[in-house]
Amino acid sequence: MKPKKLLYRVFAFISPFLIIFYLIMQLSTRFSQGMSTEYVLKAEMEETIDASAYIMRNETLLYTQESGVFYNLGSEGQKGSARTPVVAVYTDSPELNIQDRIRSIEEKIKALEASSVDTSYMVADISSLDNSIYENILYIKKNLSAGKTLLALQKRSSLLTMMNKRQLMVKEVAGFEYQIQQLKTEKDTLYHSLVAQKDTVYASKSGYFSSQIDGYESVFAPSALETMTVGGFYDALNQKTSTQGVAGKIITDYIWYVLCPVSKENSYDFKEENEYNIVFPYSDSISLPGKLTKKIAESGQENLLLIFEMTSVPNDFDFTRAQSVQLQKATYKGYRIQKNAIRYVDGKEGVYILAGNTVRFRTIHRLYESGGYCIVIAITKDSEHYADSLHLHDTVLIGGKDLYDGKTIT
Structure with missing residues (x-):
């Protein structure tokens, strides 16, 4: 075999490996400083607070002698x-x-x-x-x-x-x-x-039968909300009535209430007559809407009472009197990014993105953050700040050192 033809065949054989080696070296150079990327996608996050909830319903006790x-x-x-x-x-x-x-x-x-x-x-x-x-x-x-x-x-x-x-x-x-x-x-x-x-x-009335008696049926009746105070609520926790001779109860109304004592700080974002979602872990974390009908405050008390009116009665719902819930204060929609991708350049908050092989700085405006992620405002195309802002499907750089706008990564 002629030397030239032999060299050609050898080169043809090893050239794919050389290309792969080159790509590996390029990627190694690009991400040698612990840098990774993430695409910008639309997302939403719920801001919630954990709370204790007390169920209040119209309940008529049934007695036997x-x-x-x-x-x-x-x-x-x-x-x-x-x-x-x-x-x-x-x-x-x-x-x-x-x-x-x-x-x-x-x-x-x-x-x-x-x-x-x-x-x-x-x-x-x-x-x-x-x-x-x-x-x-x-x-x-x-x-x-x-x-x-x-x-x-x-x-x-x-x-x-x-x-x-x-x-x-x-x-x-x-x-x-x-x-x-x-x-x-x-x-x-x-x-x-x-x-x-x-x-x-x-049954003394038409309604839903329950055998679950806890002694709070008259204490936590919806009618008590008309005159309830914060101090009165805490007193009521120690006012269970006797269940002697009680055989069951009838729930007579599809409207029921959730009472949640919360700190003043956590109560600020809750507005009367607005609707909020409440997550009930006792019932497979089902989320139900409730209208905030009343906020009860009292001088000298650290907590306020939030009263939510509920009209949904799902099948198999757990009406345990006292249970833990999550109150969803707000929903934030926009772009989701990792918090550790955020940088500060010339007093502006933003992230570095990769446009081809060129690094660019894009400004952001945070709406909410939780669990290592942020929701940032999705700037629309008609905004004067659109060109400098983060866009959908941008490639965000996470980690890396010595980055700056215009840097070429080879």
């Missing part, structure tokens, strides 16, 4: 009309076990009767059903892990119904008529074994 054990005839939060039986009073706890078994049987019967399927279903229907089963299992697992057993159990019947439907679809069973009849027979037998109830408690 009989002592014994209480059995709820309906589920927690179930809506009903006046004179609906809501609680049965028995002498002994074994009766509760029988009632629990009867309720379990009724749920199974209901699930089996709801498990019939259309014979014209398709494969896609099975796939959709499998997805629903999977989502229900995840929901139950999540709530059990969080210790929320009641929320997990509420999905039990729907999950059973879906699993039964799947059995019918894939021909694992022909039907559930025999099982339903067996369960009805067992239910009748259990009913006949029950001793007479000592008392039946009826």
